[in-house]
Amino acid sequence: MENVELIETCLDNVFILELDGSKKLVTKNLVPGIQVYGEKLVKVGNDEYRLWDPNRSKLAAIILKGSSISLKKSCSVLYLGAANGTTASHVSDIVSLGAVFAVEFSPRAMHDLIRASIPRLNLIPILSDAMHPNSYRNMVSQVDFLYQDIAQREQARIALRNAELFLKKNGILVLIIKSRSIDSARKSKEVIDNEVNKLEGFFKVMELIDLEPYHSDHMAVVAQKIGPCSPV
Ligand SMILES: C[S@@+](CC[C@H](N)C(=O)[O-])C[C@H]1O[C@@H](n2cnc3c(N)ncnc32)[C@H](O)[C@@H]1O
Secondary structure: OOOEEEEEOOOOOEEEEEEOOEEEEEEEOOOOOOOOOOOOEEEEOOEEEEEOOOOOOHHHHHHHOOOOOOOOOOOEEEEEOOOOOHHHHHHHHHOOOOEEEEEEOOHHHHHHHHHHHOOOOOEEEEEOOOOOHHHHOOOOOOEEEEEEOOOOOOHHHHHHHHHHHHEEEEEEEEEEEEHHHHOOOOOHHHHHHHHHHHHEOOEEEEEEEEOOOOOOOEEEEEEEEOOOOOOO
């Protein structure tokens, strides 16, 4: 029998689990008994928890770096760049009474994402290009939280387009910027400042989080929507 202790965080269904002296980030499994990508499952009392590796998930890294983002179980989330569902499945655990609209444009990744979504009724896979949010306008409701992790140029522009259509006023944007995907020749700080400046007037930037040592050359921007995000 493993010796475990659970410590609450400011996100619903997210805990630090102390397992035989070492601390691990976990989410309470919405679908007990089912793994999504081979992650370890740990049973504590009547509940089951999924280990959440910050080296595989930038959102896990953001939480472990001490971000103050809070995500409640009734929230709805628009997730851009859901890939095969690694992080999106943990978001589905968190918003157990809400919904995750998971947009991904790679058919190969979508195959795994659909498989992950079958037992998870709150995870809605959408095969679309996040550059063209009008193409999924009829499938997505107004959301509390916009999470964007797509290695593309024009990241701020994509976030603004989606926020204009789907993010509620005062809703939270988490934008992952990989500076090298935007411009490999320019200095990282310059690239990130340039993207952050594009949010000005539409968002109040609350946190800038360097994802080292979990993800090198990545920055997370946490911002709150303060007004309409005019299409650009
Ligand atoms: C870094 S991976 C995302 C990893 C994922 N967020 C996770 O933590 O499990 C970036 C993903 O964004 C997708 N992507 C890139 N550009 C996109 C676009 N314009 N629309 C939708 N998906 C896009 C890629 O196919 C890729 O799967």
